[in-house]
Every structure is written in structure tokens, then in C-alpha cells.
Amino acid sequence: MAFFAVSPLYFAAHGVDATAQGTLFVLWSLTSFLCEVPSGALADTVSRRLLLQLSAVLYLGCFGSWLLLPSYGGFLLGFVLWGVSSSLMSGTFEALLYDELASAGQESSYDMVRTRAETAGVASISFGMLAAGPLVALGGYRAVAIASLAVAAVHLATTAVLPAPPRREAVAERRYLQHLRTGVSEVARTPALRRTVLAITATVALVGFDEYFALFFADAGLTPGWVAVAVAVVAVAQGLGTWAASRRTLPGRRAVAQLTVLAGAAFAAGAVAALAHAASAALAAVVLIAVAYGIITNLYVAQENRLQHQITGSARATVTSVAGVSAELGAITSFALMGGLAHWWSVPFVLLVATMPFTAIATAVVRKGRPRSRRPSARTAGSPGR
Secondary structure (H helix, E strand, O other), X not given: OOHHHXXXXXXXXXXXXXXXXXHHHHHHHXXXXXXXXXXXXXXXXXXXXXXXXXXXXXXXXXXXXXXXXXXXXXXXXXXXXXXXXXXXXXXXXXXXXXHHHHHOOOHHHHHHHHHHXXXXXHHHXXXXXXXXXXXXXXXXXXXXXXXXXXXXXXXXXXXXXXXXXXXXXXXXXXXXXXXXXXXXXXXXXXXXXXXXXXXXXXXXXXXXXXXXXXXXXXXXXXXXXHXXXXXXXXXXXXXXXXXXXXXXXXXXXXXHHHHHHHHHHHHHHHHHHHOOOOHHHHHHHHHHHHHHHHHHHHHHHXXXXXXXXXXXXXXXXXHHHHHHHHHHHHHHHHXXXXXXXXXXXXXXXXXXXXXXXXXXXXXXXXXXXXXXOOOHHHXXXXXXXX
């Protein structure tokens, strides 16, 4: 998706500055927040393949509105469509994958299959981002938008060929509200689930920095073409972090806390380098931000994988969506702080300021939040030789 590399620059070119973009990101997350749990319960009630197809239609509508209505209102419409699309997919995809693997007695391979799918997705995004630079040079931001719209159309076509094997149980016969109550109550009464949900929430505040990376690198002195390359490099690091999440179990609390501190330190060092406004410093900023994002993505995906193994009830998509709602709170906090402070300061300086409290909170949560024991299936989960 080439648009991901330069969309903040595209918004800025049409009069939407960093602070206004912050409001768009908040409203985007707020849309997902409001729709997350209801859509998760829906995924436990009706065809999950149908929901994924509807999600793809709305996703296509997002980029269509950005292309045809290049204004704050058009961008807002796109983000609302994207938020609903994300909520329909969040929980639905994970539950569909886990339940179908479980029906074949292969639930222990969930981590491997999911992270491979996520890694493949990130790899394709990286290629798209690298293409953004040449596309901008050839036809400006409009060429990037049209190419992204075409990719979204391919995404929609792909959902039409998803298999629809028999579900493990006739969940369609159960009522929507029953699934809603079951999923929410499972999180409320299960300490392990609550701890994992809190860890995801704390971590996603740092993950949320990614929406500002294009503006960050532009403020560091890179041209739009090189901004696309820099964001693609960060996406490659994200892919490596995602891939690594399937290679091992989530480490103990102390190790997770140490990795969180390391990610925060790399974010801060990258921000300091970006403030130097020199070519060599900009290169260092790209490397440091990539390292930080790769680490924090790894921890985030590993926590999400762990969540699926902790769910024992029938409302799997609903429970996953409850975690998604909590994560959106972390994202909204990140977007609001970054967007608000960007009204007065440059994006690199804002990222430096925001990194410190978010890292401290995330470190405290993951250090105290995880139980010391690992899940029983951890030794068999993932790929061979893990």
C-alpha cells in the first residue's frame, strides 16, 4: 500500500497540518473503539468470511474518498470507513484462523501461521512503500493514491475466494447479545486475560507513533521520495519483529520490560538525531526508529498471539475485540498527545517528549502485568525448530 508511506504528506499538501492530522487519527481510533466489541460479537454470530468481505469494501471506500475528496472532510470520511473496516476485521480474522486450526487439531501452530501471514502482509506493504517514491516522481501524490486504490481492489477480490469450512459449533444459532456478554465476562473474570489486555494497551501507545513517521522524517530533512524509503525501512523492521514473534515464546516479565526500555531509548535517540537536521543524522534517525519499531512490534504481536491461547470460551472474536477496544484507548492517547503537542513543536521533538512517559508506563505494566508461568502449549507452538 504505497499510500502509507506518504499519506501524512498528502494530507499536509491539502492543508491538513500535524495537529489536524492528530484529530483525524483520534477520530479514526474512536470509530474503531466504538465498533470493536459489537463487531466482535457479530463475528461470533454470523459468517466471518462475509464480515471480512464487508471490511474490504469499506477499506476500498477509504482510499476512494481520499482520492476523490482531498480535504479534511474527505479524509475524515476515509478514516471513519477505515475504522469500521478495521473493527470488522479485528477479532474476526484471528478467531476464524484459530477456530479453523483448532477444528483440524492444529491450534498449537496458530502463532506460526498468523505471524507468517502478518509478516507477508508487512513485506508487501514495504514493497508498496518503496514504490511510493517513484510514483510521486512520476505522477505526484495522485499516482500514489490511484495505485493504492488498485491494491485495495485486489484485497477485496481476494476475500471472495476465502474458504468457508464448517465451524466447530453452530454459533450462528446463538444470540448476538449472549456472545457479547460471554466475551466481556470472560475477560472480566480471567486474571491472565486481563493482564495480557493491559500489556497490549500499554504497548500500543508506542506502536501508535507510526502514523507520524512520514512527518517525522520530513521534519528531519528528507524529501518526499526519501521519506517513502525511510518509512519502508521501518516497515521492514516491523516485518522482522513480527516474524520473530513466532520463533519463541514471550520472554519473562523482566526481559519484556528491558526490551520495552530498549525500544523507548531507540525512539528517543532517533528523535534526537532527527533534530540535528543533517544528512548523516537523518540516516541514524531512520536506523534507530526502525530498531525501536521492530522491537515494540515484536512485543505487541507476541502479546496478541498469547491472548488467543488464553481464551477458553466460545466467544473468541468478542474477547479479541475487547482487547482491541483497550488497545484503541492506548492509540487514542498516543494520537491525542502527539497531535496536540505538534501544534507548538516539531514532530521529532514531540516524539522525544512523548516517548518518555509512554515507555515508563508500558515498562511498569508489562513488568507487573504478566504471570511468571508460560502457557502449557508454548513448547509446541510455532514453526519447527523454534
